[in-house]
Amino acid sequence: MNVLRFYMDQNVHGDLTHGLRQHQVDCLTLEEDDHKDSPDEQGLYRAMELQRVVVISDADFLRITTRWVRAGRKFSGVVYFAQHRLSIGMLIEQLEFIAFASLPGELDSVLKRLPLF
Secondary structure: OOOOOEEEEEOHHHHHHHHHOOOOOOOOEOOEEEEEOOOHHHHHHHHHOOOEEEEEEEEEHHHHHHHHHHHHOOOOOOEEEOOOOOHHHHHHHHHHHHHOOOOOOOOOOEEEEEOOO
């Protein structure tokens, strides 16, 4: 199946990653990739190498991504959600929608914010 794959930032709750995996969404955490302590910019580079969209809830990471968008820098896409704004169930639903409704590469250099709708 040709779907998006996610790269989960260390600030994303493990229940979200677990729930997405139960819905057959391909997720890799920075920790699983041995990049847990890497700077946020390095996470953007690593996600691009892996062709994965980064999922974040970290405001610092959001600021870095916003600077990259404004500067026209290439990255493999970022989906941001504010902590405690949406339930884990709603986040799973919206991220699953993104994963299965988008083609790989469709979110290149795009910053999406949840909620979608």
